[in-house]
Amino acid sequence: MRFAPRTLFGRLTLSLVILLSVAQLLSAAAHFYNYKRFMLREVTQNSAGQIARLVRLIDATKPSERMRIVHALDSLPLHVVLGGTAPAGTANGTDGANTMASLLRENLGAGFQLTATLLHSGMRPSQPQAAGAQAAYDVEVHLHDGQSVQFIYRLPAELFAWRWRLVISLSLLLLSTMFVAWLSVRWLVRPLALLAHAADDLGKDITRPPLSESGPEEIATAARAFNRMQQRLARFIGDRARVLAAVSHDLKTPITRLRLRAAMLDDEILQHKIQGDLDEMSAMVSDTLEFLRDMEGGEPMRRMDVVALIESIQSDTEDMGESFTFDAKPIPPFHGRPLALKRCIGNLVQNALSYGERVTVRLNDHPESLQIIIDDRGPGIPEALQAQVFEPFFRIEGSRNRATGGTGLGLAIARNIARGHGGDIVLANRAEGGLHVAVTLPR
């Protein structure tokens, strides 16, 4: 199957076209062959009758009168020559010629000697027709007084033009067949394309609307199965999220108790260590819950000032003893979820501050989208890991440890929020070293 088309659409179309063409070719060939034989027989019978009548007439005429009669009778498609001999040309004992001879003998009785030949018939593909020559019966009859008469009966040209007709009509049929095959296969294959599209969408949005369950039975069954799968997947994901939320939530009370117990320890170094561990645990709990909450959405969209948003993150950062540069130029209000976006950009900035230095934030505002770019000078992230760092709880071995690495949910939360706004986050390593983070949000 090396030459088979790659798509199901191509394969179906090709096999339909081949099937229909072969069927048409055979039926057309059979049709034209029968038609020709039938026509030839008709023509042969007519001409044989005519020739027989003429033979009897000429035979009954005095030899001196014959020249005049023959002259009067000689008109197309029948050429009559007195005492002629067969002209040079391809002669054969074809079915047509044999039929002609036997018909004549039947009509004339046994008193006449005769030969019949079919000239230039082209009935055999191995005998190309001479240019300009027309197929004809050549019949030579010896009269009772020994004189011979030659009849040349020209056969209608259309009778032998069948091959061209076949080619033209077959081409037309083939073209229309291909068109119909293309249309019907497309009609058949379309639900499959929809199914593939739906499966692709499912990866991005588990709550996408279900597929239409109409169409051919097989396709409808597939769509139903697909919809059921989507429901089960959504329920499965929902269950897992609820379990994760419940566990995270239930950890809050024991962590609160532990914090109070630790606060009352007399050993201050131990107390400090335990509080550190507890801080980490509660960060994980709250990040997990935040991650699950952002998956649901819920905060209303507001008109907001993104410059003020980044400046508020800048102030918070400075209050914690760190800083980044932000070149604030006013831009028109953006439509988004302020708390979520602050968390998103805040996480990215925090990430840049933790792993890089000289962090800068820029805005690229376009009519159709807003881009927030966070650059740092640091080790960057190896290209092979750039997709993975967005996965929940993923940490880069070695470079990202607990002490600096947070919970491993920051980037996942940030990307969820960006995607929740119909946008995305793209990472790249800078040529001069460091990470380039671009958050693109459609306006």
Added chain:
Amino acid sequence: MAMETKERILVVDDDPDIRSLLHEYLERNGYSVRTAGNGRELRMAMDTGRYDLVVLDIMLPGEDGLTLCRSLRAESHIPIIMLTARGDEMDRILGLEMGADDYLPKPFNPRELLARIKATLRRASMPGRGTDINGARRLRFADWTLDLSTRHLVNPEGVVMPLSSGEFRLLKILLEHPNRVLSRDQLLDLTRGRDRDPFDRSIDVQVSRLRRRIQDDSQAPDIIKTVRSEGYILAAEVTCEE
């Protein structure tokens, strides 16, 4: 500190361990503490004693914390700090609407709770307490709105201007005391007591950031005015919404 000057705190939580731990922790830090495990015990305690502050868990069996908060608020001005394990925005919004003075999500850092208790008591004891913002969800001043639940400033055109935590705290304090001079020390006292203490900028830095945010000319400010050698004053009418 003499016994009789100890401030009294009522802790309401359904978890017996947390109750006794909070009891011990707050007593160690100089407060006189009584505990209650549900609404009925809370009422009994309120009937038989006087308290300076209530620490109230939002999740209680029977009558929940929000309902109790509202009925407490209907009877008195006693400061209330809500605790919740749910930690979502909705609880904070509801808690503030029900009249809580502050809100702390579990698992909280005990020091943070202490700081909030101190700050809330200090605010409550300030002479001539400012605007009563209990139950307010939004504060309006000079065409600007401070949304207390989302901690956003909304400009006169209705555009959301996110604030840093420091800016929000300072603006909230100023709005609670409109047209009153607050010294830098008072402002520091009232805004301090959160987990970021060591790096908190001076009040002057926060004020200049706030002025820039509300487009108040720092040379001739209209809204947050400087009172030479005294402090700052918020010169605007403040109205509560919802």
